[in-house]
Amino acid sequence: ANFRRVACPDGVHTATNEACCVFHSLADHLQTITFNFTCGEDAHEALRLTFHDAIGFSFMNEALGGGADGSIMIFEDTELMDPANNGVDDAIDNLRPLLTMFDISAGDLIQFAGAVAVSNCPGAPKLEFMAGRPNATHPAALGLVPKPEDPVDMIFARMEDAGFSPTELVGLLASHSIARSDTLIDNRQAVPFDSTPFTFDTQIFLEVLLAGQESQTLPAAAGEVAAQVPNPLVAQGEMRLQSDFAIAHSTESNCFWQSLVNDQNNMMIHFHDAMAKLAVVGQDTSKMIDCSEAIPEPVPPVAKPATFPAGTGPELLQLSCTENIPFPSLATDPGQATTIPECPDGDINLNDCPS
Ligand code: HEM
Ligand SMILES: [Ca+2]
Ligand SMILES: [Mn+2]
Numbered sequence: 001a002n003f004r005r006v007a008c009p010d011g012v013h014t015a016t017n018e019a020c021c022v023f024h025s026l027a028d029h030l031q032t033i034t035f036n037f038t039c040g041e042d043a044h045e046a047l048r049l050t051f052h053d054a055i056g057f058s059f060m061n062e063a064l065g066g067g068a069d070g071s072i073m074i075f076e077d078t079e080l081m082d083p084a085n086n087g088v089d090d091a092i093d094n095l096r097p098l099l100t101m102f103d104i105s106a107g108d109l110i111q112f113a114g115a116v117a118v119s120n121c122p123g124a125p126k127l128e129f130m131a132g133r134p135n136a137t138h139p140a141a142l143g144l145v146p147k148p149e150d151p152v153d154m155i156f157a158r159m160e161d162a163g164f165s166p167t168e169l170v171g172l173l174a175s176h177s178i179a180r181s182d183t184l185i186d187n188r189q190a191v192p193f194d195s196t197p198f199t200f201d202t203q204i205f206l207e208v209l210l211a212g213q214e215s216q217t218l219p220a221a222a223g224e225v226a227a228q229v230p231n232p233l234v235a236q237g238e239m240r241l242q243s244d245f246a247i248a249h250s251t252e253s254n255c256f257w258q259s260l261v262n263d264q265n266n267m268m269i270h271f272h273d274a275m276a277k278l279a280v281v282g283q284d285t286s287k288m289i290d291c292s293e294a295i296p297e298p299v300p301p302v303a304k305p306a307t308f309p310a311g312t313g314p315e316l317l318q319l320s321c322t323e324n325i326p327f328p329s330l331a332t333d334p335g336q337a338t339t340i341p342e343c344p345d346g347d348i349n350l351n352d353c354p355s
Helices: 018-034 041-054 089-095 097-101 106-118 152-161 166-178 203-207 242-249 254-259 264-278
Strands: none
Touching: 018 097, 018 106, 041 089, 041 106, 041 166, 041 264, 089 097, 089 106, 097 106, 152 166, 152 242, 166 203, 166 242, 166 254, 166 264, 242 254
């Protein structure tokens, strides 16, 4: 191992490899300006963007896309015609100015920003970052990004064609622990997928297993199935993606999904490993340089086991795994139905979030 560090041109940082210097500076900018060291909306959307760029790849036909190559930013006008990419324009708009401020490719920017973003979320693992993605020369074909209303076998086939098993997909879906929809429900923003959208915890794996009671619209929106944690008067309840529900119950993935409930450590490992793969889809890693050192140390997990949200309980569990795996015994949060915070600081009114 090379233990010498080089002094970076910015006069502030040192790096194991000169090629990593720019990422140390970029991390500072992302943290202080773009994300404000917070696991908020902009961080969530930056993480989502890593997937929507990288999944534009097909082993069956490599002409369809270059994977994690920045094409979604470089050819935004084309790729955003795919309805599966609804909403990713916000992340692209946030990040695009950095392309002119830092000497980096669009693909590197997207994957690096996602890895820095998630470090702000309590309980996220420290992700890897390999530098050196050449800029995309053509857009990815439309139709490569899974949609929540797609049949689960179609989703698995699409993921397999990009190199991911059902287990790896479940690992990636830990991301839906810090996720809210802006586009699926008419006239609604930031509808959360679990009761703790600013904490990278296993609540998503638990709450998707609870019997549905209420959808956000009647009938449910395309890609939505009813969720258990309802809309209290003061704020909005959560929604379930049809795809998360189907993946939680498919025989290909249901036992693994269920096993992640209250297993923070295993969730972190599987998310870490699958993200390492996702970040280099379509890339020749032998030509890349490991700049993981530029990723900030993540905020540690909150020391709280998974719990049934207030007003729910084990009687609502729908378990389809037929292997004899005991389900963890979990407490139920006390009090009236859970009110899900809308801001990272715990405020329940989206209009009051610090920007
Ligand atoms: C079967 C595959 C997947 C489907 C169908 C899916 C679908 C969706 C949908 C419909 C939304 C809401 C977008 C909106 O309305 O604003 C969303 C949000 C999100 N997804 Fe996924 N997703 C999938 C996999 C992934 C993966 C692999 C990642 C990981 C990198 C990811 C990360 C996120 C994040 C972080 C958000 C939240 C964005 C925000 O809060 O603004 N998703 N996903
Ligand atoms: Ca969560
Ligand atoms: Mn959003």
